[in-house]
Amino acid sequence: MTATTHSPGSRPPAAEPAQRTPVLSARGLVKTFGKVVGLDGVDLDLYPGEVLAVIGDNGAGKSTLIKCLTGALGPDAGELFLEGRPVHFKRPQDARDAGIETVYQTLAVAPALDIASNLFLGREKRRRGPLGSVFRMLDQKGMRREAAQALADLGIGTLQNVAQAVETLSGGQRQAVSVARAAAFGSKVIVLDEPTAALGVKESNQVLRLIEELRSRRLPVILISHNMPQVFEVADRIHIQRLGRCAGVVSPSSHTMAEAVAIMTGATTLERTPGHATS
Amino acid sequence: MTTTTPPTSAAQQFALRRHSPLQRVQHLLHAHPAISPFLVLVIAFVVFSTLNPRFASPNSLSLVLQQVAVIGALAVGQTLIILTAGIDLSVGAIAILAMMLSAKLAEGQGLPGVLAVLLAIAVGAAAGALNGGLVTRLKLPPFIVTLGTLSVFTSIGLLYSGGQSVQATDLPPVLSWTGESFPVGEFRITFGVVAVVLLYLLVGYALAKTAWGRHVYAVGDDKEAARLAGIRVDRVLLSVYLVAGAIYGITAWILIGRAGAASPNAITDANLESITAVVIGGTSLFGGRGVLLGTLLGALIVGFFRSGLSLAGVDDQYRVLAVGLLVILAVAVDQWIRKVRA
Numbered sequence: 137m138t139a140t141t142h143s144p145g146s147r148p149p150a151a152e153p154a155q156r157t158p159v160l161s162a163r164g165l166v167k168t169f170g171k172v173v174g175l176d177g178v179d180l181d182l183y184p185g186e187v188l189a190v191i192g193d194n195g196a197g198k199s200t201l202i203k204c205l206t207g208a209l210g211p212d213a214g215e216l217f218l219e220g221r222p223v224h225f226k227r228p229q230d231a232r233d234a235g236i237e238t239v240y241q242t243l244a245v246a247p248a249l250d251i252a253s254n255l256f257l258g259r260e261k262r263r264r265g266p267l268g269s270v271f272r273m274l275d276q277k278g279m280r281r282e283a284a285q286a287l288a289d290l291g292i293g294t295l296q297n298v299a300q301a302v303e304t305l306s307g308g309q310r311q312a313v314s315v316a317r318a319a320a321f322g323s324k325v326i327v328l329d330e331p332t333a334a335l336g337v338k339e340s341n342q343v344l345r346l347i348e349e350l351r352s353r354r355l356p357v358i359l360i361s362h363n364m365p366q367v368f369e370v371a372d373r374i375h376i377q378r379l380g381r382c383a384g385v386v387s388p389s390s391h392t393m394a395e396a397v398a399i400m401t402g403a404t405t406l407e408r409t410p411g412h413a414t415s
Numbered sequence: 416m417t418t419t420t421p422p423t424s425a426a427q428q429f430a431l432r433r434h435s436p437l438q439r440v441q442h443l444l445h446a447h448p449a450i451s452p453f454l455v456l457v458i459a460f461v462v463f464s465t466l467n468p469r470f471a472s473p474n475s476l477s478l479v480l481q482q483v484a485v486i487g488a489l490a491v492g493q494t495l496i497i498l499t500a501g502i503d504l505s506v507g508a509i510a511i512l513a514m515m516l517s518a519k520l521a522e523g524q525g526l527p528g529v530l531a532v533l534l535a536i537a538v539g540a541a542a543g544a545l546n547g548g549l550v551t552r553l554k555l556p557p558f559i560v561t562l563g564t565l566s567v568f569t570s571i572g573l574l575y576s577g578g579q580s581v582q583a584t585d586l587p588p589v590l591s592w593t594g595e596s597f598p599v600g601e602f603r604i605t606f607g608v609v610a611v612v613l614l615y616l617l618v619g620y621a622l623a624k625t626a627w628g629r630h631v632y633a634v635g636d637d638k639e640a641a642r643l644a645g646i647r648v649d650r651v652l653l654s655v656y657l658v659a660g661a662i663y664g665i666t667a668w669i670l671i672g673r674a675g676a677a678s679p680n681a682i683t684d685a686n687l688e689s690i691t692a693v694v695i696g697g698t699s700l701f702g703g704r705g706v707l708l709g710t711l712l713g714a715l716i717v718g719f720f721r722s723g724l725s726l727a728g729v730d731d732q733y734r735v736l737a738v739g740l741l742v743i744l745a746v747a748v749d750q751w752i753r754k755v756r757a
Binding site for chain 2: 228229232238240242244245246247248249253254257258259260262271272273274276301303304
């Protein structure tokens with residue numbers, strides 16, 4: 137990153153990002169696939185309580201960047217810091233254990249299982265005492281109660297019956313379940329990888345509201361998206377990937393959508409388009 | 416619903432709309448997939464006992480239970496595999512292989528009965544693990560893997576036994592103990608039937624009440640989603656094939672008691688019959704949905720048709736015909752309830 141652009145803007149959090157410790161930061165990430173360069177020395181900083189969007193054309197390295205941040209790929213070089221401490225994720229579960237949760241565009245839920253089972257999938261809670269330790273019995277009641285609470289916390293009022301199979305839900309509601317799962321377990325960072333790519337307009341709005349809700353809970357969010365209007369609607373800052381590098385970090389109040397797209401496609405650079413509110 | 420209504424309350428209004436009776440049935444079956452096989456079983460019972468009152472006699476019903484035991488036990492393993500969106504064509508072959516290996520060793524080498532039973536279970540588990548390994552490591556479709564191992568295990572069983580049966584009288588009594596019976600009121604229940612009931616209770620508990628069970632359903636439902644949720648998909652699949660194999664090994668023991676011999680030519684159609692029981696029981700061939708209780712009902716339905724139609728003096732081919740129609744009906748119902756929407 138050449139310059140950390142930020143603006144006071146109208147958004148409450150991220151008041152003075154440069155003076156705070158980033159929750160998650162990456163320094164000099166390199167990832168190559170044979171001769172193809174996926175990431176060519178990328179820095180990224182995510183500050184507490186902000187929504188950081190990552191945009192970029194196809195092949196710009198968005199997915200590779202996110203995979204490196206969430207443990208799906210190991211970078212060839214570079215470092216990751218979580219709350220200032222160096223971390224190394226060998227597999228997605230490591231990142232998850234560290235408090236980084238990811239929501240995927242593919243609606244990664246098991247349709248025939250109910251909402252509560254999906255929320256706790258892969259980290260089920262067992263009953264206390266010998267029923268749980270010897271007989272491995274699941275604490276179904278407890279999981280349902282907590283699932284209902286997690287959904288209520290996010291204001292997902294339409295999903296009242298957590299014993300309902302996920303396949304009876306709409307795409308937006310299913311994605312809401314994914315977001316709720318991430319919010320319930322992602323203690324530090326939530327990564328949303330094109331969460332609205334498979335959704336319609338109305339359903340996308342539902343997910344955007346959830347992102348706002350996460351921000352109001354001071355959970356930092358990384359949002360990968362192709363959809364510029366959505367990015368400009370919810371993001372505090374926008375990290376622009378181009379050809380495996382970070383072409384700049386802008387904010388919705390410093391740059392227009394057209395300027396961001398121009399930087400993203402290489403029609404201009406951040407130096408030539410410093411934006412109207414850049415300090 | 417107008418555009419001025421906030422989407423949440425519009426959605427709530429939509430959720431409160433009246434469902435047609437057909438939709439209610441669809442929802443009910445979706446939530447409780449064992450209802451339809453249960454109804455079929457009840458209807459079959461009423462019809463067959465009307466056609467011939469002897470059908471409902473304790474004697475006849477005891478016999479049905481004994482007849483159903485072997486396929487019913489194999490179908491437990493088959494259910495596990497079908498729940499993961501797989502299929503096992505080698506069920507019978509594994510049971511025969513396990514049975515012939517342990518029977519031959521018990522007969523010739525004088526392997527003690529208890530060890531012979533444990534050996535059968537171990538052979539079954541190993542054969543199942545081989546299937547599972549081929550499915551998870553080589554990423555081959557379960558249909559192809561088990562089609563291959565069906566032939567492999569069958570031929571090994573035949574070659575090893577020389578195509579010869581071993582009579583139960585030449586075996587340690589433990590091996591045919593599953594055929595011994597005890598009275599329950601007017602019923603005669605064999606220990607093999609008890610073993611099958613225990614199998615259903617144990618595996619049913621594991622499926623419904625443990626994290627492993629959840630993972631089995633999740634893997635069959637959407638493998639990729641399960642992986643993204645942090646489930647080790649290959650490990651779950653391997654465990655399912657291994658457990659299924661061990662169940663086939665236990666079935667080998669039940670089979671010796673039932674048949675009074677270890678014969679390499681027994682239960683040749685076990686794969687299709689076990690799949691039939693699972694499918695009639697409402698478990699989806701596409702994986703991820705179904706309950707073990709349904710499989711038990713499915714196996715009983717086939718048993719009822721066999722006994723009921725023969726007592727009614729009808730040609731056995733009508734049973735084959737009826738079971739075939741039931742299979743098609745069951746899959747059609749499954750397809751329908753999969754389309755359920757809130």
